[in-house]
Amino acid sequence: xxxxxxxxxxxxxxxxxxxxxxxxxxxxxxxxxxxxxxxxxxxxxxxxxxxxxxxxxxxxxxxxxxxxxxxxxxxxxxxxxxxxxxxxxxxxxxxxxxxxxxxxxxxxxxxxxxxxxxxxxxxxxxxxxxxxxxxxxxxxxxxxxxxxxxxxxxxxxxxxxxxxxxxxxxxxxxxxxxxxxxxxxxxxxxxxxxxxxxxxxx
Numbered sequence: 304x305x306x307x308x309x310x311x312x313x314x315x316x317x318x319x320x321x322x323x324x325x326x327x328x329x330x331x332x333x334x335x336x337x338x339x340x341x342x343x344x345x346x347x348x349x350x351x352x353x354x355x356x357x358x359x360x361x362x363x364x365x366x367x368x369x370x371x372x373x374x375x376x377x378x379x380x381x382x383x384x385x386x387x388x389x390x391x392x393x394x395x396x397x398x399x400x401x402x403x404x405x406x407x408x409x410x411x412x413x414x415x416x417x418x419x420x421x422x423x424x425x426x427x428x429x430x431x432x433x434x435x436x437x438x439x440x441x442x443x444x445x446x447x448x449x450x451x452x453x454x455x456x457x458x459x460x461x462x463x464x465x466x467x468x469x470x471x472x473x474x475x476x477x478x479x480x481x482x483x484x485x486x487x488x489x490x491x492x493x494x495x496x497x498x499x500x501x502x503x504x505x
Contacts, residue, residue: 309403309406316396316403317434319385322336323386325338326379335379338437342434344368346408348432350411353421355415397434401456401482402460402480402483402486406478407429408430408461412424413464423462427458430460
């Protein structure tokens, strides 16, 4: 049950995120659906390639595709009602998607008996891979590659799942709440990772 709930949360959050970005960039309706699908499922596709799962398994998730399609359709048909709420709650739902998909990716790798390193990579790619692809297709700098703390929380989820700290349904839901909360706090209080620029002032 935990797996399905996390998948639904992440799919809705990232599909809406992709659709909103596409509309902000003034893409047509096909672009909205493509960017939404890529955001919701792109990270999982990259993860599957790297940990040895057939990418074709993604096409078996018909229910999730329908949920993503429905979420994007609602956003597209009622942008005036959805956009103000997204501007207020967009980062919140993005945090939910990051947390849900990071945990889902880590669980996937654990079920395949992969080592901790692979579990962490699976968590990061599933949690942030779709967003990276979305930003690149939209001509934006990927959020995960900036100094803002984003992928670090996916790493935390991977470590917790890979080491067995969170393994029961209750523990996974607690981890979901912790990771989402940390992501929310990081953008609310502008927490950043160290960065160094090679640009010199004239």
